[in-house]
Each structure stands twice: as structure tokens, then as C-alpha cells.
Amino acid sequence: MARRTFRGGVHPEEHKDRTAGRSVETMPLPGRVVLPLRQHLGAPAKAVVKVGQRVAEGEVVAEAGGYVSAPIHAPIAGEVTAIARHRHPGGFTTDAVVIEAREAPPADAPEGASWPPEPVRMPPLDPDRASPEDLRNRVRDAGIVGLGGATFPTHVKLAPPPEKPVDTLVINGAECEPYLTCDHRVMLEETDLVVDGIRILRRILGVDRVLVGIEDNKPDAIDRLSAAFAGDPAVSVQACRVKYPQGAEKQLIRALTGRVVPAPPGLPMDVGVVVQNVATAAAVSRAVRQGIPLIERVVTVSGPSIAEPKNLRVRIGTPLADLVASCGGLTSPPGRVVMGGPMMGVAQVDLEVPVVKGSSGFLFLPAPSEEELWPGPCLRCGRCVDICPLGLAPAIIAWHLEAGDLDGAERLHVRDCMECGSCAWVCPADRYLVQWFRIAKARLHERNNQHR
């Protein structure tokens, strides 16, 4: 099978062997969950519960705050004990609903009432009989968002406007970030759900072509899904060359279809493609066939400071400290704790942050070296230019930004940067390239808003 790839990219050490061969462990139900109302791109959800209210597992605790938004469901039965600001693992604070498990029914419950109550489930749908609209609404009502980390509400992606016809569904099983293996394990252990979810997604979109992209460091997953789709001419499982960021939407589309997604605000649907992650497909199957909303996910917990690196099936809202305890604790104080992969992940300041829908992993990594902390001057080696997957000139953009020339950086398309971190990773002078670009993009965004 020819291996697909894209231009540019880097080859960081994989570190996947720590968890790739270990089956997913299901964590015990947590005693307390924290549910940030911002767990997806778009408008935050709006709480529909009050402090003191008892909720059942699966009950809606926050409704979608708009079309581009998603509801949030109670991952455990319990009592709402707070609706307050809380630190989010994405690096900000936001309002959150806190639920604590309770041993007994509320005092005012009818005599003999059992506790906990039966989990709330939506009526199962037959995906062959339900209309595409009903299936899409189910995805919306189940609160499903992109589980690869992007957290875009899935139902929105499944409703392309008529002027942007979609002919191809791309399924992302690349998982190119080092350390992360949660998608790999989902493909191996939930193959039936992934396959079923892909067929449901295909039906909703009405496309005749599905391309499943998996990096070729996961040959068992490639074999498993190839076998599952054998005889289905609409679905093709493709091996992609191991290269970061193969799992980025634009790079995966380029590798699998040869199509080039236009620069922002261009979207995959501008080239007739919708991309969904393998774990999202499994969640879609659960929501449609079993009526289960998105209340749990698989999370990779790894890194040199973790006693027993694992993939854990975790209820959304579980504090990170509980995951660490389930992995045997820490063997040494980590220098950095990161949500996501080491290339694009977000640094954490404590273990009280909760698992959110977009938490693909938590990594406990060594502290940065002295050289990393004190970047040197640009050596003009051009490596960052050679590897930028978007064909940008990171060194030159950074020169403009260091000189305070935001307009110059804009002319060099700093807005297009997807913050993959490849340029910073390859830079021999350890320059803070991606950090400059993040700040520049935020300033340009702010400036645009002021103009408006």
C-alpha cells in the first residue's frame, strides 16, 4: 500500500510504546466532577440546573448556547454543589457546574426511592431507518464534539451549506502527537463502534467516498479497520507516513485526497471534505444506537514522571489528580504537565483541572533544558522554513514581530499559522517561534474586533 504524506513536517521521538500495547482501563466513577461550560469551540453552554439540585447520570446540566455550541450532560449521578468559576485545562478560567456523588436519595424524595436514579438515555435510533436529519440532531443532542482535541461541535460539521457540496468524508486516525495512543486503542478495542459510527457519519453527509487515514506506526489498527471495511467499495483505509503534523486536518486532506484547503478562513468543506476523528465516530455510534450522550472518553496519561502510563476510560469532569492516582502516582516531580501532546499541548498549573471533552491526554514531562529556556539569536539556517507544513517563513515572521512590526508579520501570513510547533521544535537556537505567532494572532484578532 502506498504511504500518503504531505509537504514539510518533522519527526519527533514517538514515545508511544509506553501505552500503545496496554488495553484501556475503565476508571471507577469519581466522587466529584467539574464541568466547564466551555468544552467546545463556539458559544459556551448555559447551565440549566441549580445548586442543590439532584441529577441523574446522562441528564442535561447545560444546554447549547447557540448553533455552534453543544450541551453538557451529567457524567455521574449526584448533587449540584456549585456553579462557579474554575480553572480549565485549556489555560483559562470559566464557569463550571460541580456535581458531587451522594450516597442516599435527597431528604424530600418519596419513601423507598432508590439512589442513584436510572441513567438518562435517549431512545435508540436505527441508523438505517432514521433520516439524516434525525441522526444529525441526535449527534447534536448527545453533545458530541471533535474528540481529537479540536472540539468543534460535530453536528455543525455535518451540515455543510448547499453552496459547499461535500463528496468525501475523511476519518482521522493519524494520532501524530508523540505519547498519545488513545485513538490507537479505540481503533483496536472499539472497532465495531468506530466502523458503525463511520457508516452513520457517511449516511448523514450522503457521501460516496470515505478515506480513513492512519499513520503506519499503527499497522494493527490499519489491518483491523481494513478487514472491517473489506468488501465496502466506498471506504478505503490508507496508511500515512509517520510525520508530524499528519493528523492536522489540512495535512491529512492533502495526503489522502491531494486537495489543498484554502488559507483561513478556508475550511475543509471548501474542497468538498469533512474530517471526523475515530473516537468521535465511536461516540456517534453510542449516541445513535444506545442513546448515550458524551459523558466519558479515553485519555492517555503518560510521560517519564508517571509510575504506570495508561489509557484510561474516564468520566468527563474527573479531576486530573484522580487520573494520576489511577496510574500509581508520580515517580518524580514533573517539570511540565501538559494537556494534549507535547507539540501543541497546553501547560497545566495544578492537578485540580478536570478532564474535558477535548482531553486526549495528560503528559508529565521533564523540565525544559537551560537552552530551551534561553533561546539564542536566529542562525538563519532556514530549517524552520523547510519544514513548515503551510509553507510559511517562521524565522522572517519572528524577525518582524521582534521588531514590533505586526503589519509585516500579517503580510507574511502569520494568521495562517496553525501553531503546530514544528518550527520551534526544529530550531537549533530554541527560539520561541510559535509563542510569538500565538501572541501576534491574538493581537490581530483584538485589532480586528476593535475595527468592527
Ligand code: SF4
Ligand atoms: S507553528 Fe506555524 S509557522 Fe511554525 S511550522 Fe507550524 S504552521 Fe508553520
Ligand code: SF4
Ligand atoms: S530554525 Fe531557528 S535559527 Fe534556523 S532560521 Fe529558523 S528561527 Fe532561525
